[in-house]
Amino acid sequence: MENDENKVTTENVKTKSKERRLSLVITFHLGVLMIIIITVSVIFFHRRIGQSKELLMSDEVKRYSRYYVMITNDRNSNYWKSIYQGALEEAIENDSYIELLGDNLSGKYKKIDLIRMAINMEPDGIIVQADDTRAVVSLLQEADSKGIPVITIQEDNVECKRKSYVGINGYNLGRKYANEIVDYVKEKGLTSCNVMLLLDGSQSKNNQTIIASAFQERLEEKHLGGVVHVQNVPVSNDADYAAEEEIRDLIVKGNELPDVMICLNEKNTVCAYQTIVDYNHVGEVDIFGYYMSPTIRNAIEKGIIRSTIVADTKQMGKMAVGALNEYKESGYVSELFLADLERVDNSNLEPETEQGEAQDETTEE
Amino acid sequence: MSIRYKISMVVIGTLILILAVNLILFYSINIITRQMDDIYVGNVRLSELSDALDELQIGVTDYLNTKSTDSLDEYYRFQQNYQGLLESFEQGVTDNEMKLLERNIYYISQNYMKLLDITIDAKRGRNIEKYKNYYEQATRLYDYIKDFISSLNNRRFRSNTASYEVLSTAINYQEWVSIIALVVLAFFDVFLVIFVTGNITRPLHELSTEANKVSAGELDTVEVVPVHSMDEVGVVTIAFNEMVSSIPGYLERLRESVENEQLLKQKELMMEAHLKDAHLKYLQAQINPHFLFNTLNAGAQLAMLEKADKTYEYVQNVASFFRYNIVEKDEVTLDQEIRLVDTYMYILNVRFSGDIHFSKEIEDEKLLSLKLPGMILQPIVENSVNYGIRDMEGKGKICLSVYKVDDNVCISIYDNGVGMSKEKIEAILEDKPMPDEPVDVTAEDRKKGNGVGLRNVIERLKLYYNDENHFEIISSGRNEGTEVVITVPYREDGYVPDNVG
Numbered sequence: 001m002e003n004d005e006n007k008v009t010t011e012n013v014k015t016k017s018k019e020r021r022l023s024l025v026i027t028f029h030l031g032v033l034m035i036i037i038i039t040v041s042v043i044f045f046h047r048r049i050g051q052s053k054e055l056l057m058s059d060e061v062k063r064y065s066r067y068y069v070m071i072t073n074d075r076n077s078n079y080w081k082s083i084y085q086g087a088l089e090e091a092i093e094n095d096s097y098i099e100l101l102g103d104n105l106s107g108k109y110k111k112i113d114l115i116r117m118a119i120n121m122e123p124d125g126i127i128v129q130a131d132d133t134r135a136v137v138s139l140l141q142e143a144d145s146k147g148i149p150v151i152t153i154q155e156d157n158v159e160c161k162r163k164s165y166v167g168i169n170g171y172n173l174g175r176k177y178a179n180e181i182v183d184y185v186k187e188k189g190l191t192s193c194n195v196m197l198l199l200d201g202s203q204s205k206n207n208q209t210i211i212a213s214a215f216q217e218r219l220e221e222k223h224l225g226g227v228v229h230v231q232n233v234p235v236s237n238d239a240d241y242a243a244e245e246e247i248r249d250l251i252v253k254g255n256e257l258p259d260v261m262i263c264l265n266e267k268n269t270v271c272a273y274q275t276i277v278d279y280n281h282v283g284e285v286d287i288f289g290y291y292m293s294p295t296i297r298n299a300i301e302k303g304i305i306r307s308t309i310v311a312d313t314k315q316m317g318k319m320a321v322g323a324l325n326e327y328k329e330s331g332y333v334s335e336l337f338l339a340d341l342e343r344v345d346n347s348n349l350e351p352e353t354e355q356g357e358a359q360d361e362t363t364e365e
Numbered sequence: 366m367s368i369r370y371k372i373s374m375v376v377i378g379t380l381i382l383i384l385a386v387n388l389i390l391f392y393s394i395n396i397i398t399r400q401m402d403d404i405y406v407g408n409v410r411l412s413e414l415s416d417a418l419d420e421l422q423i424g425v426t427d428y429l430n431t432k433s434t435d436s437l438d439e440y441y442r443f444q445q446n447y448q449g450l451l452e453s454f455e456q457g458v459t460d461n462e463m464k465l466l467e468r469n470i471y472y473i474s475q476n477y478m479k480l481l482d483i484t485i486d487a488k489r490g491r492n493i494e495k496y497k498n499y500y501e502q503a504t505r506l507y508d509y510i511k512d513f514i515s516s517l518n519n520r521r522f523r524s525n526t527a528s529y530e531v532l533s534t535a536i537n538y539q540e541w542v543s544i545i546a547l548v549v550l551a552f553f554d555v556f557l558v559i560f561v562t563g564n565i566t567r568p569l570h571e572l573s574t575e576a577n578k579v580s581a582g583e584l585d586t587v588e589v590v591p592v593h594s595m596d597e598v599g600v601v602t603i604a605f606n607e608m609v610s611s612i613p614g615y616l617e618r619l620r621e622s623v624e625n626e627q628l629l630k631q632k633e634l635m636m637e638a639h640l641k642d643a644h645l646k647y648l649q650a651q652i653n654p655h656f657l658f659n660t661l662n663a664g665a666q667l668a669m670l671e672k673a674d675k676t677y678e679y680v681q682n683v684a685s686f687f688r689y690n691i692v693e694k695d696e697v698t699l700d701q702e703i704r705l706v707d708t709y710m711y712i713l714n715v716r717f718s719g720d721i722h723f724s725k726e727i728e729d730e731k732l733l734s735l736k737l738p739g740m741i742l743q744p745i746v747e748n749s750v751n752y753g754i755r756d757m758e759g760k761g762k763i764c765l766s767v768y769k770v771d772d773n774v775c776i777s778i779y780d781n782g783v784g785m786s787k788e789k790i791e792a793i794l795e796d797k798p799m800p801d802e803p804v805d806v807t808a809e810d811r812k813k814g815n816g817v818g819l820r821n822v823i824e825r826l827k828l829y830y831n832d833e834n835h836f837e838i839i840s841s842g843r844n845e846g847t848e849v850v851i852t853v854p855y856r857e858d859g860y861v862p863d864n865v866g
Contacts, residue, residue, distance in 0.1 A: 020563060026556050027553060030553035031553055034546060037545060037546045037549060038386060040542075041390075041393065041538075041539070044542075045396065048397075049400055052528040052531045052532050052535075061460060063458065064460070065458065066458065097460055097465075105513065105516045113509075116505065120476040121469045121472045122472045
């Protein structure tokens with residue numbers, strides 16, 4: 001009896017000590033768990049608050065001493081984006097900041113409105129794609145009179161008292177395209193070739209004329225004046241969808257399909273390519289384009305666009321900002337900066353970069 | 366640490382813990398709430414600016430329409446208000462789109478206000494063409510500014526929305542984290558309290574278990590209760606352990622004292638019983654001693670009147686013999702006892718015409734003051750007469766001698782009678798049946814005999830001296846006589862053993 005009781009007591013003691021140990025272990029683990037939860041939650045909240053503050057942009061921002069404004073006809077195109085990118089890089093390197101005006105605004109503004117805004121924003125310089133309209137010229141003159149230096153880019157107008165022009169050499173461009181046609185005619189052994197030269201309607205007529213005459217001149221030099229029949233078609237780029245509609249009309253409603261279409265800007269190149277594909281004229285019409293974008297690259301790979309002339313857009317942007325900085329620092333600047341041009345076809349198509357843009361460093365003149 | 370301190374610590378500790386966790390959670394929520402407030406401050410500011418711009422434009426239009434002084438005052442007030450709101454706008458060049466928009470709003474607004482001023486000047490100068498032109502330009506700038514503000518507002522709203530979403534998810538998580546943290550905290554507290562109170566009550570439980578055993582009398586199974594801490598329970602436990610360890614000693618002592626007491630009581634009762642027994646026997650034997658004594662006194666007086674001296678002496682002796690028995694005394698001196706024996710022997714010698722020779726040898730008169738229980742010697746002498754001398758042939762002798770051996774006094778009664786066999790001596794000393802006695806004779810019957818039996822004497826001596834070896838019967842065998850020796854301890858002041866009540 002007594003032994004049994006002793007056993008029972010011993011077992012009781014054992015059970016109790018087990019319970020005690022268990023409760024100690026549970027208490028310890030719960031304590032650790034609680035500390036972890038609270039620590040994690042505090043860290044989590046601090047991160048979230050930081051993230052939220054970052055989103056509110058209440059954190060430190062980088063400050064610059066100069067502020068430039070860039071105004072273009074078609075700021076959404078890859079061409080102009082690339083130019084702006086180059087300009088921005090150059091600006092930041094030189095303690096300046098450049099804004100592609102209109103990007104941040106909800107309203108749609110014409111160039112003259114943007115220029116007017118820019119003047120009232122009192123920047124340290126304006127980089128603008130000029131044209132030969134009176135309003136633009138007078139506004140740019142007003143800017144100059146208010147001490148805001150103006151640099152024209154891509155399109156020039158000497159009347160607007162710009163300090164410098166940054167662009168491509170229209171003459172060289174025309175000759176480059178002519179060379180392409182010469183090679184094309186030779187390669188195909190054609191006796192007659194209809195060439196449709198799609199001029200950029202938003203550009204100054206002056207520039208267009210230079211390109212067209214240089215083109216014609218080169219053909220004459222190569223004695224292809226009789227073989228190649230050039231039709232200059234200005235394509236309007238001012239209104240939305242205008243270019244696409246006009247090019248579609250040219251192909252669909254035109255009496256005769258051209259053998260070759262030469263496009264002088266990125267938008268026209270893409271529109272022409274898309275229309276050819278949409279209306280099943282692949283192989284009937286060959287395209288010589290301008291600039292490089294993922295779509296154009298794709299078309300070159302497919303052989304629908306035979307080749308494209310690529311201007312070094314980043315270089316243009318850099319040159320424009322460089323010119324402004326130079327003017328601001330010295331009061332003088334060279335009147336002309338020309339960007340490099342490169343011909344790209346299937347043979348020298350570089351592997352696609354992240355932005356699908358053309359190469360930075362080009363040569364050849 | 367006292368129990369009160371421990372319990373207070375647990376309660377205060379858990380309370381502080383709960384408070385701390387709640388404060389942390391509350392603090393997190395507070396931060397989020399403040400951040401949420403911040404989100405829309407920018408939008409509110411822009412709305413105010415937009416309203417101020419509208420007022421300004423309307424103010425100018427009013428003035429141009431009415432050219433009133435009031436509208437001019439209003440205009441200046443609006444302009445001041447607008448300028449004031451503009452002051453908080455960023456004016457430097459940054460790479461932050463919104464700050465850049467703020468800068469542009471600021472500069473266009475400055476130009477806009479300049480234009481308004483010259484518009485008003487032109488109006489005052491009544492140059493209609495000029496003020497119309499300026500007003501147009503100003504209105505164009507007003508439209509630009511409105512668009513800039515709305516663009517900035519949209520942009521801000523977009524970033525606010527993203528920020529709000531982040532905070533909103535944070536709040537969602539916070540809800541869960543709070544619930545989980547509080548639940549875990551509650552469980553933690555419960556287990557902590559269980560653990561700590563367990564630690565406090567465990568020693569109590571152990572103590573109560575062992576105390577129950579003590580109260581149930583299971584002292585053998587009681588274990589030493591371990592002391593876990595020196596709180597109140599620890600102190601009680603130590604005292605309990607000491608108590609438990611000392612209880613068996615107390616019990617043993619108690620048992621011994623009770624036993625002793627019982628023994629004493631028993632002895633006392635027996636002494637009393639034996640004395641009573643002896644007296645009873647006398648009473649039974651002598652009918653009414655008082656009556657007899659008085660009668661004998663009357664007889665003695667009669668004998669004296671008749672000048673019968675021998676008869677007088679005889680009756681006187683008989684009377685004193687009975688008187689001795691009447692006087693109830695537990696303790697008498699040896700002298701008194703010897704005198705009784707003298708009286709007895711005188712009576713017997715008268716009865717048996719001087720056949721018995723009785724002699725006394727007292728070594729020292731001092732020894733006569735020795736105290737001993739009454740009615741000791743006479744029964745022995747009577748026994749010697751009845752069994753030793755009566756049936757013998759020739760002259761019987763009885764010799765009583767008192768002498769000292771070491772610290773003891775020996776009282777010897779010797780007779781030259783028939784003697785006793787060893788079996789008989791043994792039977793007397795151990796209260797067994799006599800060898801020649803019929804089997805049905807009981808101890809009670811044996812005690813009756815003549816007067817007070819030897820057995821009674823032995824028992825009383827034993828009780829009086831609390832020892833067995835005071836009574837000795839020596840006999841070499843048939844016709845060799847018998848000697849009864851009583852050995853008692855001697856002290857000059859008269860010895861009385863402690864244990865005699």
